[in-house]
Amino acid sequence: MTETAQMQISDEIAIQIENMNKWFGSFHVLRDIDLTVYKGERIVICGPSGSGKSTLIRCINALEEHQQGKIEVDGTLLSSDIKNIDTIRSEVGMVFQHFNLFPHLTILENCTLAPIWVRKTPKREAEETAMHFLEKVKIPEQADKYPGQLSGGQQQRVAIARSLCMRPRIMLFDEPTSALDPEMIKEVLDTMIELAEEGMTMLCVTHEMGFAQAVANRVIFMDQGQIVEQNEPKEFFNNPKSERTKLFLSQILGH
Amino acid sequence: MSDMHQHSIRFVRETMLPQAAPPVAERGIVKWMRENLFSNLANSILTLLALLAVYYLAVETLPWMLNGIWDAPSIRACREILDGNVGGCFAVLTDRWNQLLFGFKYPSEEYWRPSLAFLLLFAAAAPVMFFKYLPGKLLIFTAIYPFLAYWLIWGGPFLAPVVALLGFVAGYVVWNRFVTSSFAAGFFGAIAAAAVTWWLGGVIVDAVAPENSLLPSVPSRDMGGFMLNMILGVVCVSLSIPFGIALALGRQSSMPIIKWICVIFIEFVRGVPLITLLFVANVVLAYFLPPGATFDLIIRVIIMITAFASAYIAEVIRGGLAALPRGQYEAADSLGLDYPQAMRLIILPQALKISIPGIVNVAVGLFKDTTLVSVISMFDLVGMIRGPILASTDWNGVYWELFGFAALLFFVVCYGISQYSQWLERELTTDHR
Numbered sequence: 226m227t228e229t230a231q232m233q234i235s236d237e238i239a240i241q242i243e244n245m246n247k248w249f250g251s252f253h254v255l256r257d258i259d260l261t262v263y264k265g266e267r268i269v270i271c272g273p274s275g276s277g278k279s280t281l282i283r284c285i286n287a288l289e290e291h292q293q294g295k296i297e298v299d300g301t302l303l304s305s306d307i308k309n310i311d312t313i314r315s316e317v318g319m320v321f322q323h324f325n326l327f328p329h330l331t332i333l334e335n336c337t338l339a340p341i342w343v344r345k346t347p348k349r350e351a352e353e354t355a356m357h358f359l360e361k362v363k364i365p366e367q368a369d370k371y372p373g374q375l376s377g378g379q380q381q382r383v384a385i386a387r388s389l390c391m392r393p394r395i396m397l398f399d400e401p402t403s404a405l406d407p408e409m410i411k412e413v414l415d416t417m418i419e420l421a422e423e424g425m426t427m428l429c430v431t432h433e434m435g436f437a438q439a440v441a442n443r444v445i446f447m448d449q450g451q452i453v454e455q456n457e458p459k460e461f462f463n464n465p466k467s468e469r470t471k472l473f474l475s476q477i478l479g480h
Numbered sequence: 481m482s483d484m485h486q487h488s489i490r491f492v493r494e495t496m497l498p499q500a501a502p503p504v505a506e507r508g509i510v511k512w513m514r515e516n517l518f519s520n521l522a523n524s525i526l527t528l529l530a531l532l533a534v535y536y537l538a539v540e541t542l543p544w545m546l547n548g549i550w551d552a553p554s555i556r557a558c559r560e561i562l563d564g565n566v567g568g569c570f571a572v573l574t575d576r577w578n579q580l581l582f583g584f585k586y587p588s589e590e591y592w593r594p595s596l597a598f599l600l601l602f603a604a605a606a607p608v609m610f611f612k613y614l615p616g617k618l619l620i621f622t623a624i625y626p627f628l629a630y631w632l633i634w635g636g637p638f639l640a641p642v643v644a645l646l647g648f649v650a651g652y653v654v655w656n657r658f659v660t661s662s663f664a665a666g667f668f669g670a671i672a673a674a675a676v677t678w679w680l681g682g683v684i685v686d687a688v689a690p691e692n693s694l695l696p697s698v699p700s701r702d703m704g705g706f707m708l709n710m711i712l713g714v715v716c717v718s719l720s721i722p723f724g725i726a727l728a729l730g731r732q733s734s735m736p737i738i739k740w741i742c743v744i745f746i747e748f749v750r751g752v753p754l755i756t757l758l759f760v761a762n763v764v765l766a767y768f769l770p771p772g773a774t775f776d777l778i779i780r781v782i783i784m785i786t787a788f789a790s791a792y793i794a795e796v797i798r799g800g801l802a803a804l805p806r807g808q809y810e811a812a813d814s815l816g817l818d819y820p821q822a823m824r825l826i827i828l829p830q831a832l833k834i835s836i837p838g839i840v841n842v843a844v845g846l847f848k849d850t851t852l853v854s855v856i857s858m859f860d861l862v863g864m865i866r867g868p869i870l871a872s873t874d875w876n877g878v879y880w881e882l883f884g885f886a887a888l889l890f891f892v893v894c895y896g897i898s899q900y901s902q903w904l905e906r907e908l909t910t911d912h913r
């Protein structure tokens with residue numbers, strides 16, 4: 226797996242973050258973040274609670290505003306220009322911890338809404354695409370139900386399909402499995418692994434270390450708003466360099 | 481460990497149990513009564529007391545209603561027929577039926593016009609109320625209806641409402657054309673286009689209008705009776721919902737000027753009794769108008785009631801917006817929807833659904849408050865009863881029958897609204913498993 230995985234990574238830059246700083250009021254959440262993500266990379270971000278992982282990936286699609294530094298996504302500079310932000314958002318898919326499906330729309334409508342209104346895809350075509358991706362996440366038979374009628378794992382897979390319908394170049398995941406029961410975690414991870422194998426550029430905040438070892442080509446460890454360590458998964462888990470990383474790993478792998 | 485014990489904890493299910501039907505609930509009226517009416521001593525006493533109250537109410541009112549006189553020219557004639565027996569004098573309703581419904585000045589040979597407008601109201605409201613079941617094309621009639629109804633009720637040259645409609649159409653076309661390039665261009669362009677159309681149209685209508693139009697024109701001051709309540713109620717409810725939405729969104733806006741305008745408007749209007757606003761509409765607004773300019777009293781009243789109701793509806797909707805999880809906004813943003821799309825497709829459908837009970841509350845209250853116009857000497861249903869009917873020598877003193885009738889009319893409409901809203905809420909529920 227790692228061999229082929231390495232092959233898929235190109236030298237083209239998908240995301241470039243330089244010297245990025247962010248504050249919530251006077252609280253310095255993200256400090257001097259430098260990160261370059263190449264196309265086809267699968268990055269897992271981990272770290273203790275409150276270390277700024279969510280904030281970091283939310284900055285990438287401008288759900289949070291950064292105050293200093295530069296973020297470039299797929300060659301588009303993230304500024305306060307609404308047009309740029311909308312372009313970037315339509316190129317970057319995001320999957321949330323709490324799914325955030327639209328409860329008043331059916332599964333199919335959830336998936337076709339953005340393609341129809343943002344991409345101006347004809348309805349018929351959008352529905353075909355939606356069914357394609359719903360099949361991919363293995364729940365085409367739920368298309369006419371409402372999100373409230375699905376289990377957590379199914380909802381999260383719909384959320385992934387909904388993002389994919391926009392044909393994004395980059396996918397961001399913010400703890401996609403941490404609101405799920407153990408039985409459902411696997412079905413969501415399987416979907417994500419499949420996506421990774423197709424060469425999607427992925428940034429994934431997760432504590433599923435098995436997933437990190439299986440598909441990530443880079444693991445980033447954050448603490449107190451800074452990137453403390455990053456490495457290939459094998460090295461990262463077997464041979465962590467910083468004391469902070471060692472402590473963290475012993476805590477989450479220890480029991 | 482004994483054999484016995486081992487045996488009892490070791491268990492593997494070999495055959496899965498089939499689904500069984502749920503047990504049939506015990507039925508029967510006696511059981512129901514025992515559970516719901518006489519479950520304990522206190523409940524039994526309450527039940528008996530309630531039955532007693534219902535009994536006395538029936539004994540007091542039924543003869544009055546059943547003995548009622550429906551045909552008599554005056555209250556004295558009524559009393560003669562009753563000859564000392566208990567009975568209502570409902571003859572006032574049949575005698576003054578038209579006045580109660582249309583006021584005392586609306587020309588009687590034109591009664592069919594507001595009646596037709598009333599019937600068409602259902603056809604116009606249905607595509608909105610039952611949007612899930614009726615084709616969207618019917619909304620065209622809903623869009624035409626206000627102009628048609630205006631023409632039917634007020635009469636006058638046919639071209640006037642057509643020009644009004646054309647103005648909106650022109651505004652809409654310009655809006656559609658320019659809004660993609662810039663919101664401001666679309667917005668002000670639309671206003672300009674509409675204004676030009678109306679101005680041009682006004683000139684043309686004045687020039688070509690025939691002396692005798694197809695429907696003779698009826699001035700606003702001749703409107704009255706329940707018709708006036710319906711006009712005010714329907715117009716103000718349908719205007720105050722969009723204005724309320726705009727105010728609620730404006731109050732959340734990140735642009736400080738818009739935000740503060742909305743906040744001040746809402747807080748001011750909510751802090752003032754409706755009746756003062758109506759007096760302002762009646763008297764004070766006239767001072768601000770250039771001398772000689774006439775500004776229809778009904779329009780002034782509509783503006784005031786709409787402003788009042790929009791402020792309340794805005795607050796109700798703000799509650800609905802606040803109840804939505806932030807994740808909904810974030811999901812909409814992360815998919816690349818822009819602000820108007822996110823609002824229209826994601827946020828408002830959910831926020832409005834949450835706000836339905838509150839909006840209905842305001843709408844029902846507003847509808848009943850339209851009777852307040854009787855204090856600024858407009859002859860709505862209550863104004864008609866208090867004024868021309870009770871003041872006439874024929875019917876002086878028939879209070880119960882008249883106000884009971886007014887109460888009944890308002891109750892029917894308000895109960896209808898309430899039932900519809902409950903149906904709609906059930907219809908929009910999507911989270912049952």
Ligand SMILES: Nc1ncnc2c1ncn2[C@@H]1O[C@H](COP(=O)(O)OP(=O)(O)OP(=O)(O)O)[C@@H](O)[C@H]1O
Pocket residue numbers: 249252254272273274275276277278279280281
């Ligand atoms: N909107 C906000 N306003 C103020 N502070 C915030 C806001 N959002 C997050 N924070 C703070 O910023 C810090 C980083 O938050 P963030 O959600 O990025 O952490 P995280 O690494 O994702 O943690 P977790 O693993 O618990 O999700 C936390 O201390 C949090 O309290």
Ligand SMILES: [Mg+2]
Pocket residue numbers: 278279280399400
């Ligand atoms: Mg987080």
